[in-house]
Amino acid sequence: MxxxxxxxxxxxxxxxxxxTILLRRAGLAVDLIEARPDWNATTGSGITLQGNALRVLRELGVWEQVKASGFPFVSLGVTAPDGTLLFEFDDVKTGGEDLPATVGMQRPQLQQILIAAVRASDATVRLGTTAEILDQDAEGVSVRFSDGTEGYYHLVIGADGLGSATRAAIGITDKPEPIGMAIWRTPAPRPASVIRxxxxFDGPAYTAGYCPTSDSTLYAYVVEDARDRATIPPESYADEMRRLTGQYGGVWPEITKHITDPAKINYTWYDRLLVEGSWHRGRVVLVGDAVHCCPPTLAQGAAMSLEDALVLAELLTSGRDWDDELFQAFYERRIPRVRTVVDASVQLTQWQLDRVRDADTAGLIGRSLNSLKALP
Structure with missing residues (x-):
């Protein structure tokens, strides 16, 4: 090697x-391709990053930028529909005592920070580009790019998300399965009282929540039964979200009055995916949402994807041969941790769908998050 x-x-x-950042740091030649010409640099409202995600971001060398751009907090509140605080509890510090329990930030801001780090790594980046896997041999993979050029690589990492074409191309037939819920998300100005x-978990939606994403912004969300997207005209998104949020008290009236631009609102179904057995075929290995996703009930989606990249890079730069044994070791190291997150996230959702009033929600969240304190 x-x-x-x-x-x-x-x-x-x-x-x-x-x-890309981690492998370039180790001296490997890395080409990164992204299908979207804008590199998703302006897409999304907000993201909740728990400590174990922050731990990876620190390893990437971008923690200081994340801290400066986001909003750290250490607790979680549960409120009644009228806004009355029912209880507040300390959030679990999954990244260790030297990092905040949670940082909320604008998703485009995180993407822009990571983009800058990729650029600084001197990786070759091609935007608006996709790849077709042509063939594999014992040493690598031949690919053809959407611009007609071809290349040969000793490893292909499929990090192309929930609808991964790479996953399908290597014969993994698993696909995301809808859970039965959907979430409306939007950015909005942050009222001064929103500090976590x-x-x-009541009212017209299964869940209504908000997370501060900077000194001046937050993102708000409401969860309802999944509806056929074709029945919801995009120009009605603001009206639909206001219909749900407008029935909540506390700071919600202040948030709701800013829900006016349908283009800023994202409507997404909850899905479940967990690929079992292995996450590779030959010299193609999958990471992130391409092999696992779940409802955001534990706010661990980004953390699990970032951890995948960290663990895979560690193994690839360990001096071991890049063979089936190494890639299976990657899967076996990741699958118990990822399964814990996926199963718990789906269970929390199912309890809501089934209207289970005496569910051990707090206990399951606590056990799941505490299990993530260990290094990935």
Whole structure:
């Protein structure tokens, strides 16, 4: 194994960007391709980053920028529909005592920080580009790019998300399965009283919540039964979200009055995916949402993707051969941790769907998050 080997990373989200930064730091030649010409630099409202995600971001060398851009907090509140605080509890510090329990930030801001780190790594980046896997041999993978050029790589990392074309191309037939819920998300100005995530598990929605994302911003969300997207005209998104949020008290009236631009609102179904057995075929290995996703009930989606990149990069730069044994070791190291998150996140959702009033919600969240304190 020499550092002259070439790696292709397909997908420029959190997992792909992180893998690129780490492998370039180790001296590997890395090409990163991203299908979207804008590199998703302006897409999304907000993101909740728990301590174990922050731990990886610190390893990437971007923690100081994240801290300066986001809003750290250490507790979680649960409120009644009228806004009355029912209880507040300390959030679990999954990244260790030297990091905040949670940082909320604007998703585009995180992406821009990671993009800058990829650029600084001197990786080769091609935007608006996709790849087709042509063939594999014992040493690598031949690919054809959407611009007609071809290349040969000693490893291809598929970090191309939930609808991963790479996953399908290597014969993994698993697909995301809808859970039965959907979430409305939007950015909004932050009222001064919003200093942490507060959640309401009652009222017209399954969940209504908000998370501060900077000194001046937050993102708000409401969860309802999944509806056929074709029945919801995009121009009605603001009206639909206001219909739900307008029935909550506390700071919600202040948030709701800013829900006016349908273009800023995202409507997404909850899905479940967990690929079992292995996450590779030959010299193609999958990471992040391409192999696992779940409802955001534990706010661990980005953390699991970032951890995938960290663990894979550690193994690839350990001096071991890049063979089935190494890639299976990657899967076996990740699957128990990822399964804990996926199963718990889906269970929390199912309890809501089934209207289970005496569910051990707090206990399950606490046990799941405490299990993530250990290094990935």
């Amino acid at each position: 020499t550092t002259a080997r070439r790696v292709l990373v397909i997908g420029g989200g959190s997992a792909g960007n992180a893998a 995530t507060d959640l309401t």
